[in-house]
Amino acid sequence: MAAPAETYQQGFHRRWGHLRRARVRALAWLLDAPGLLDPDHPQWAGRVASTGPVTLDVAAWLARLDHDPAALDAALGPRVYTRLGLYAEKLMAFYYEQQGRLVAHGLQVRANRNDTIGEFDFLLEHGPDALEHIEFATKFYLLDAPGGSAHPEERQLTALVGPNLADSLGAKMRKVFERQLGLGQHPAARELLPRPVGLARALVKGWLFYPSGSWPQMSGIAASHCRGFWCALDEVEALAGAAFVVLPKLQWLAPLRASSAEPVRNGAQLRAQLQAQFETNPAPVLVAVVRQLPGAVEEIERGFIVPNDWRARAAVSRALQQT
Numbered sequence: 001m002a003a004p005a006e007t008y009q010q011g012f013h014r015r016w017g018h019l020r021r022a023r024v025r026a027l028a029w030l031l032d033a034p035g036l037l038d039p040d041h042p043q044w045a046g047r048v049a050s051t052g053p054v055t056l057d058v059a060a061w062l063a064r065l066d067h068d069p070a071a072l073d074a075a076l077g078p079r080v081y082t083r084l085g086l087y088a089e090k091l092m093a094f095y096y097e098q099q100g101r102l103v104a105h106g107l108q109v110r111a112n113r114n115d116t117i118g119e120f121d122f123l124l125e126h127g128p129d130a131l132e133h134i135e136f137a138t139k140f141y142l143l144d145a146p147g148g149s150a151h152p153e154e155r156q157l158t159a160l161v162g163p164n165l166a167d168s169l170g171a172k173m174r175k176v177f178e179r180q181l182g183l184g185q186h187p188a189a190r191e192l193l194p195r196p197v198g199l200a201r202a203l204v205k206g207w208l209f210y211p212s213g214s215w216p217q218m219s220g221i222a223a224s225h226c227r228g229f230w231c232a233l234d235e236v237e238a239l240a241g242a243a244f245v246v247l248p249k250l251q252w253l254a255p256l257r258a259s260s261a262e263p264v265r266n267g268a269q270l271r272a273q274l275q276a277q278f279e280t281n282p283a284p285v286l287v288a289v290v291r292q293l294p295g296a297v298e299e300i301e302r303g304f305i306v307p308n309d310w311r312a313r314a315a316v317s318r319a320l321q322q323t
Contacts, residue, residue, distance in 0.1 A: 007301070008033070012029065012032065015032065016032065018066075019063070023091070025257070026254050029205075035203065035222055036205065036225050037222060038221060044177070047177065048201060048202055089121065089136060092136060102123075103125060104123040109186060109192060129196075130196055130199070131194075132198065132200070133181065135180050135200070135203070137205070138253070139162075139172065140207050141160035142161055143160055157218070160218075163306065164284070173220075177202065207227065207252075208225055208227050210229060211229070211230055212229070231306070233305060233308050234308050236267045236271040236305055237268055239267050241290075244264045245290050245297060245299075246273075247287060247288055255288070256288045256298070257298045257299065263290050270305070282307045288300075288301070
């Protein structure tokens, strides 16, 4: 597919460049970013939620929050978040609560004390007599297609795998659509809830990463999704870009704009730094390709750098899933 005239990063900086606080920028991304799933594709049966266009009122609210983040800081609390998914959930819970729509967040359904059936990510107001169940996910997947191949069998959602090879988009969506979205119909849930669930949908945000400069059209994936590249460590020096910033996990959501980041100046330096890191920790690393601005650096592109054996390990993982 051809690249869009404006990258997501360019659009985000144009719309939200005035926001300076990382937490507010992350929340702006959660509200602004297109979902990963195509809501009109028949395989999702109309069960894909969207945050919709950010209204002028919400944009003004985000600007006020950036000026005075006390309410957001109080909602997140003093804990140090290590799980990106939980951090994103807390940000969305704050948004829904501020909008007056939140009924419950993280509500567990149990058959008994020792048997947990499931958990509602969000229960929202849905008219006077019903609730809406939102199953929320923020995911990052790499297209496991050696050599950038676009064969039909490699276009399936199972070819989009997590950087640590622990899951795939296909497996995650099967769990969401075949099991989790039906939680509201379980007898134990109906006994627990003040009103029945009238609508259950999945809200899936994230970034997908491709092994070359283009990407195949994939069934069920939104054409406008946030995207980046991935490459093996030995391929780093071929990357275009004068400077790179390694992104800590809690900075994976919004495109980076920071005043204090110290960029790695070239691909050779980045390769040397990551080679030493991979010797003790083989987890793929997300980097931002940045440009220097007066007093700040700004992301123009992003991608995962993976250990040189990642492709081989991905092939083994794929084979195991198919047996």
